Amino acid sequence: MVELNFYLVLSALLFSIGVVGVLVRRNAIIIFMCIELMLNAINLTLVAFSTFLGNDNGQIFVFFVMTVAAAEAAVGLAIVISLFRNKESLDIDKINILKW
């Protein structure tokens, strides 16, 4: 039997990788993937808790998160495409005109 902590640690690791990825990478698609990674790390936590506590709510939550993630992927990729059409680049640091 695998302990709950293992799942949690794995999930924390995946989440941290995602966070670091968002913070350090410049390519918009990579950042986007890192966000997906963070979402799925959370999903893992929810499923793990759900199984170990015998409560189905967590699993239902995961469905919602996945749905939202799918919608977000559609919107996000559309933004990425229109960015690329305008700037011929996906370097997120070059997209910085929305400021004071």
Next chain:
Amino acid sequence: MQNYFILIVVLPLIGFLINLFFGKKINSEKFSGWLSSLFVLISFLIGVLLLFELLKLPEDSRKIVFNYFSWISVGNFNVDYSFFVDPLSLVMILVVTGIGFLIHVYSIGYMHNDVGFARFFAYLNLFIFAMLHLILADNFLVIFLGWEGVGLCSYLLIGFWYEKKFTGDAAKKAFIVNRIGDFGFMTAMFLVFTNFGTLNISTFNGSIAGFPVNTPLLVTIALLFFLGAIGKSAQIPLFVWLPDAMAGPTPVSALIHAATMVTAGIYLIARTSLLYALAPVASTVILVVGIATAIISATIALKQNDIKKILAYSTVSQLGFMFIALGTHSYVAALFHLITHAFFKGLMFLGSGSVIHGMHEEQDIRNMGGLRDKMKITYITFLIGAIAISGIPPFSGFFSKDEILYKTFVNAGIIPYLLVLIAAAFTAFYMFRLIGLTFFGKPRYDANIHPHESTSTMTIPLIILAILSIIGGFIGLPSILGYNVLEHWFEPVFKNATLVVQGYNPETEHSANTEIVLIFVSIIVASIAVYVSFKKYSKQDKFTEERGIGKILENKYYIDEFYDKTVVNPIFQTSERFLWKIFDVKIIDGLVNGIATFASRLSLDWRKVQSGIIHDYATLAVSGIILIILYFLFA
């Protein structure tokens, strides 16, 4: 009755709306003028029908209430839009709509070819509408509605020829001075409501009936209502607006500033007569103010040269007479004088309009003279008005003025009586100065002015009013001469007040001899004044500059200058020097601009946080989350 009665106010309103919105498009003087006049005539006829309705009722219950709808109903504050007709309001209805109709007809001739013809009749109809509310209301709030409505119409009509600056100034002056009076009226209403929980006049009369005489609360309410009356009826110290109000067209001066609106104050006090009977202190104040006004404005009228100004000061003085009567609890005498004054002063104002019209807008009587041959009808009717106001029997003014003199003698004593008598003598004097200078002597106007008699729409109202001025006095004959119709007619209205007054001031019996002596005294005084004045002024040709007292009188005791120095100027100065340049510019603007400057200085550096680089935002968000986690872990 219930059904068609409302037309009495609705028709003038319709006339107002039609003339306001379509008058210019229709652009027909005949249509606008006669439509408005017709509506007022119908209102008058409804008034006559009401008279018969009232006569059918037994004397003590002559009161018809028309309840239309609940106007305001909030908590225990209930105001109904309802009218009531009793002998007092009926007489006012007949005076306002009757004289109003004549003046409407007159205006058709007078305002001929004026660009604002339809607008003028719109305002006149609106005035009748508002004035009828004032008269018919059975509660103070609807009275106030009419009170403000007539004030608005007065403002609009004084400033009718708005392209001249002085008319606008006069209109503003009238409106602002009246606000002081309105303050009194409103405060009195608040006191009535907080203390008696109602604004209905009958209920109010019922609740004060048991109060002891001179209760401070009642005296305060009475004085505050009187302040309102002072403003509207142009008494000292608020009379300064009325002479300036002559800037408006002459029919307006006749209708609003002589016959009807300015008598609203008299009506208000007569309407609440029980209150004043219970507050003799307030009545004494009324008496003093009335006497002061009657004398001071009569003396000013002695030396004025503008035909309308003389009549204006005469109006103020005559209103003073009415207040004297109110102050001596002789409400019937006050209303009697109100009615006859509406006849003869309306007549004389219209006559002066006819003179001004015939003289091509000349108003200075020093530049007239000898007009009696040129304008026969105007001359004769004007003369009738002057005789009436001077108190020569058997013209109407004699009876009403004599009634006031007699009541003053009986109720207030010999000194007030003598003062009123002096004012009456001045009245006769300045009136015949006006007659002498205008209609007698040699012509003093330019040779190229050709005075002419006015059209029939103007002269017919003059003739009707002249007839009324002659016979109007017979409704209130002195008791020694016959039956006093008016006294009897008003008896149910003032019964309660009379009973209260008799409680603390039992009427001393005066023999008929006293009355006869007083009648002869006033006839002799008036005749002497008329004779002296006419002899002096009907031949005067040269005018020298006034000196001494004459100069003071010509300049109206410098009251306007005094008010300018003590009231108007200080307000202007504080407004400009303190309120504008210091309080507004430095404090208000300073505060607003200061907050804005502070915010923009503060954000000068902080706004750099918005770098536009997504990584910065993400880093900040993550650090925030880490901080929160640390807080929950270790706190």
